[in-house]
Amino acid sequence: MRKILGLAALAAALVCGTANAQQQINVKIGVLTDMSSLYADNTGIGSVIAAKMAADEFMKSHPNFKVEVVSGDHQNKADVGVQIANQWIDVDHVDMIADVPNSGVALAITQVAAQKNKVFMASGPASSDLTGPKCNGNMVHWTYDTWMLANGTGKAIVKTGGDTWFFLTSDYAFGHALERDTAAVVTANGGKVLGAVRHPINTSDFSSFLLQAQASKAKIIGLANAGGDTINSIKQGAEFGIVKGGQKFAGLLVFASDINALGLDIAQGLIFTETFYWDLNDQTRAWTKRWHAERKDDNKVPTMNQAGVYSGTLHYLKAVAAVGSAADGKAVVAKMKQLPAEDEVYGKSTVRQDGRVLHPAYLFEVKKPSESKYKHDFYHLRVTIPADEAFRPLKEGNCPLVSG
Amino acid sequence: MFEIFGIPSAALFGQLLIGLINGSFYALLSLGLAVIFGMLNIINFTHGAQYMLGALTAYLLLKWLGLGYWEALIVAPIVVGAIGIVIERVFLQWLYKLDHLYGLLLTFGLALIIEGVGRNYFGSAGLPYTLPESLRGGQNLGFMFLPNYRVWVIVASLTVCLGTWFIIERTKVGAYLRAATENPTLVRAFGINVPRMITLTYGFGVALAAFAGVMAAPIYNVSPNMGSELIIVVFAVVVIGGMGSILGAIVTGFALGIIEGLTKVFFPEASNTVIFVIMAIVLLVRPAGMFGRRA
Numbered sequence: 001m002r003k004i005l006g007l008a009a010l011a012a013a014l015v016c017g018t019a020n021a022q023q024q025i026n027v028k029i030g031v032l033t034d035m036s037s038l039y040a041d042n043t044g045i046g047s048v049i050a051a052k053m054a055a056d057e058f059m060k061s062h063p064n065f066k067v068e069v070v071s072g073d074h075q076n077k078a079d080v081g082v083q084i085a086n087q088w089i090d091v092d093h094v095d096m097i098a099d100v101p102n103s104g105v106a107l108a109i110t111q112v113a114a115q116k117n118k119v120f121m122a123s124g125p126a127s128s129d130l131t132g133p134k135c136n137g138n139m140v141h142w143t144y145d146t147w148m149l150a151n152g153t154g155k156a157i158v159k160t161g162g163d164t165w166f167f168l169t170s171d172y173a174f175g176h177a178l179e180r181d182t183a184a185v186v187t188a189n190g191g192k193v194l195g196a197v198r199h200p201i202n203t204s205d206f207s208s209f210l211l212q213a214q215a216s217k218a219k220i221i222g223l224a225n226a227g228g229d230t231i232n233s234i235k236q237g238a239e240f241g242i243v244k245g246g247q248k249f250a251g252l253l254v255f256a257s258d259i260n261a262l263g264l265d266i267a268q269g270l271i272f273t274e275t276f277y278w279d280l281n282d283q284t285r286a287w288t289k290r291w292h293a294e295r296k297d298d299n300k301v302p303t304m305n306q307a308g309v310y311s312g313t314l315h316y317l318k319a320v321a322a323v324g325s326a327a328d329g330k331a332v333v334a335k336m337k338q339l340p341a342e343d344e345v346y347g348k349s350t351v352r353q354d355g356r357v358l359h360p361a362y363l364f365e366v367k368k369p370s371e372s373k374y375k376h377d378f379y380h381l382r383v384t385i386p387a388d389e390a391f392r393p394l395k396e397g398n399c400p401l402v403s404g
Numbered sequence: 405m406f407e408i409f410g411i412p413s414a415a416l417f418g419q420l421l422i423g424l425i426n427g428s429f430y431a432l433l434s435l436g437l438a439v440i441f442g443m444l445n446i447i448n449f450t451h452g453a454q455y456m457l458g459a460l461t462a463y464l465l466l467k468w469l470g471l472g473y474w475e476a477l478i479v480a481p482i483v484v485g486a487i488g489i490v491i492e493r494v495f496l497q498w499l500y501k502l503d504h505l506y507g508l509l510l511t512f513g514l515a516l517i518i519e520g521v522g523r524n525y526f527g528s529a530g531l532p533y534t535l536p537e538s539l540r541g542g543q544n545l546g547f548m549f550l551p552n553y554r555v556w557v558i559v560a561s562l563t564v565c566l567g568t569w570f571i572i573e574r575t576k577v578g579a580y581l582r583a584a585t586e587n588p589t590l591v592r593a594f595g596i597n598v599p600r601m602i603t604l605t606y607g608f609g610v611a612l613a614a615f616a617g618v619m620a621a622p623i624y625n626v627s628p629n630m631g632s633e634l635i636i637v638v639f640a641v642v643v644i645g646g647m648g649s650i651l652g653a654i655v656t657g658f659a660l661g662i663i664e665g666l667t668k669v670f671f672p673e674a675s676n677t678v679i680f681v682i683m684a685i686v687l688l689v690r691p692a693g694m695f696g697r698r699a
Contacts, residue, residue: 037629041529171673200676204624204633207422208668208675211548215415231530232625239535239551239623241542261625263532300527 027067027326029055029313030094032081032109033124035073038202038228039101042255043124046306047099049294054313062321070094074105076201081105085112095326096121096316098309103127103174113138118329121316123308126226126253127177128392131356135399138329140336140355143308144275146174147392149252150181152273152361152385157220157250158189165250166218167196168209168233170225175201178224178252194218203229206236214240219247226253231261238266255303259378264369267378271365275390276304276345277379280362283344301376307345315341315351349387354399361390418548419669420662425554427661428561429616431654433638434645435565436612438653439572441642443585443605446496447504449511452635453518454610457484458617459626460522463531473536473622480618481611488610492603500602515632522628530625557619564615565654572650581605640683646696656694 031051033043048071055067070092074081081100088094089112096119100106106125113120114136122130123142126149131141165186169175175198183193194216197209210233213221221242223233230251237249251258254272278288278301287310291302319335320326333355341349341357349359363383372378394402433455440448461483462476471479491514499506535553542551572578584591584598592598617631624630645656660679667678686694 036523037528040523041527044528198673200673202633203676204630205426207425207554208419208665209672211415211418211422212669214549215418228528228530228625228627228629235625236623239553241549241551245549257527257529261527261529261532261627263534265534266532 023064023324025065025320025325027065027096027317027320028092028094029067029069029096029098029316030085030088030092031069031071031099031309032074032084032088032097032105033071033099034076034101035071037076039076039124039226041257041261041300042227042303043099043101043305043309046291046295046300046302047124047309049291050302050306050310051098051313053290053294054310054317058314058317062317065317065321067317074100074102076102076105078105078108082108082112085109086116089116089118095119095320095329096313096332098313099124099305101125101305103130103177104172106130107134107173110134110136110139113329116329119316119326119332121309121312123312124305126174128181128397129173129177131352131354131392132397132399135354135397135401137355137401138333140312140333140351140357142312142357143304144273144361145356145391146178146181148275148361148390149178149273150185151392152363152390153250153252153271154182154185154222155189156273156363156383157248157271158186158191162220162248162250163191164218165191165193165220165222166213166216167193167222167224168206168213169196169198170201170229171198172201174226175224179222182222182224182252196224199225199229201225201229204232206233207240209233210237210240210242214242214245214247220250221247222250222252224252226255227258230254231258234262234270235266255305256301256376256378257303259366260299260301260376264367264372264378267366268368269366271363271382273361273363273385274304275359275361276302276307277362277364277381278302278376279379280381283347287344298375301378311341311343311346311349312357314343315339315349352394354394354397354402356391356394356397358387358391360387361385413547415547416666416669419665421548421550422554422668423662423665424658425557425661426664427658428558429620429634429657430638430641430661431565431657432561432616432619433613433634434641434653434657435568435650436609436616437638437642438645438648438650439568439612440606440609442648442650443581444496444602445500445504445585446507446606447511448606448609449508449635450491450515450518451511451610451613451638452631452633453515454484454488454613454631455617455620455634456522456628456631457487457518458614459533459621459624459630460526460531460617460628461614462618462621463533463626466533473539473618476618476621477615481614484614484617485607485611489603489607491610492606496606497599497603515635519628519632526628528627528629530627533621533626535622553622560619561616564612565657568612569650569654637679640679642693644679644683644686644693646693649693649695652693652695 031048051069072084098121101124103125120139128145128147167179169179251272319332337351346359364379461480465471465476539553645652668675
């Protein structure tokens with residue numbers, strides 16, 4: 001009798017054991033970012049922290065998940081980025097690559113992800129080609145793209161009378177894409193593009209290019225550049241009396257970190273489009289507080305790219321949980337397109353067939369110094385563009401994944 | 405007005421003036437490098453980081469002590485020069501007898517450390533620093549709007565450059581320095597403290613870089629990366645001018661600034677590379693540089 005009871009107890013214990021032990025799912029995420037150059041403040045360490053926040057949060061609600069986050073610096077060079085990505089995927093078993101500011105590097109990484117069937121969660125780059133001719137089934141394009149920036153900022157400015165444009169363009173994939181998309185919006189809305197000058201990325205002196213912009217007599221000088229280049233253009237523009245002479249700057253891609261660096265004195269009145277602002281609502285404020293606790297530097301302000309890493313990583317992990325494993329990149333991305341996304345920084349988003357993520361866009365105007373009441377109080381919200389209007393229509397992208 | 409090569413002459417003169425302004429930065433920085441190399445035989449790769457430290461010190465002086473631009477122009481070079489003297493005493497003095505490569509490696513490493521620490525504390529987007537009140541605004545010259553501050557940059561750097569050249573080539577102190585470079589033992593035999601002179605010279609070269617940094621702070625983005633972008637171009641300038649020649653560094657600095665300015669008008673995408681193309685050509689034709697003496 002005792003023996004039978006003993007065996008029964010053992011059997012029960014064993015059954016209980018296997019019933020509680022869910023399949024452990026291991027996921028490794030690589031944040032490939034710019035740690036040392038002109039985009040380091042709008043992505044960089046802040047992005048890595050955002051990814052870690054998402055990973056920790058997800059692991060709390062899903063105890064069977066083990067999510068590891070690694071990071072790397074692509075230094076704005078495509079060959080360095082590809083080398084890191086290849087090593088991560090082949091040797092370190094990384095399943096998803098996140099961030100990648102710099103569209104040139106991103107266009108290379110999206111090929112790597114497709115070839116090796118891993119996931120590229122592109123929350124950093126801008127080029128709309130990523131969901132256009134260069135789209136594939138292994139990537140999702142989070143946060144923003146050049147079409148949305150052109151449509152948001154460009155349309156708004158042309159409608160208020162800025163109908164002649166001159167572009168200051170960063171001479172690589174991102175700048176060309178932004179110039180092209182904005183020029184299309186300007187001409188479609190009745191404006192005229194008077195000319196453009198292409199400058200090398202990471203230029204410190206814009207005086208010569210600004211002089212050419214002044215000579216063109218265009219009403220609007222469109223800054224098709226980002227990060228340190230935009231900051232320098234605006235700062236030196238103030239010096240050369242561009243605004244006093246009657247011309248206006250259109251910051252086509254401006255981050256909160258840029259405004260932080262310029263100061264409201266110089267940046268006031270700038271109009272641009274973003275998809276996230278730390279002070280937008282209670283949820284974004286709460287998230288920003290948590291981000292600051294990890295970042296340990298109160299002088300920094302989170303940008304839409306960093307929030308995008310958080311949002312995209314959460315949705316990716318949700319999709320991995322639904323699929324059951326992170327091994328098949330295509331399957332996880334397909335699941336990401338099926339499931340609706342929701343989080344406290346972007347609210348509700350949907351992932352479209354071509355990989356484009358749709359969220360609402362916001363037209364912001366930078367406050368005057370007198371209007372800023374507390375630290376990092378930078379923006380007035382002028383217009384909210386709903387998600388289905390903010391991004392390029394599905395059929396217009398020439399994405400091979402979209403039939404018809 | 406008439407056109408030259410399809411560009412209206414007004415625009416061209418404007419660009420030449422801009423080129424002259426950029427040239428002043430190149431001249432100041434390459435002067436510091438030339439002084440240090442000519443006198444100490446050290447290839448000072450930390451020069452870019454020291455330029456950045458000058459700008460950073462100006463920003464911090466404003467933030468912590470409320471000292472404005474004009475005070476910073478004097479205090480920052482002294483502070484950074486002192487840091488330079490410490491670097492020389494602790495690291496560089498052991499390398500004078502060795503191959504140039506050691507000095508290059510050490511100073512390059514120091515540059516990376518200084519920039520990395522700066523990036524850690526200040527980020528890379530940049531720090532705000534506004535133009536001093538007295539130099540705001542500008543003159544409308546008809547063909548362009550010339551900011552007052554840029555005129556000040558040309559004037560200040562010309563003065564400092566010519567002053568330095570005068571001290572080194574035409575005064576007794578300069579003569580001692582040049583003699584000490586050629587034959588330190590003999591000069592010491594005359595009772596002149598050669599090691600102290602060398603330390604002070606390095607400090608002076610560093611102070612020149614910091615001075616350029618303070619002048620750059622109101623117009624260029626004050627960020628830990630600002631030196632690394634500029635230093636490569638400045639090295640090319642020094643090589644073209646001749647590594648040991650003071651006058652060569654000054655003249656080449658201004659000349660190359662103008663050439664770069666013209667490139668920005670006719671072929672802006674190449675403006676980053678034109679100086680290196682010229683360097684390659686000069687090295688083929690005159691390996692010691694335009695004004696250099698054979699080492």
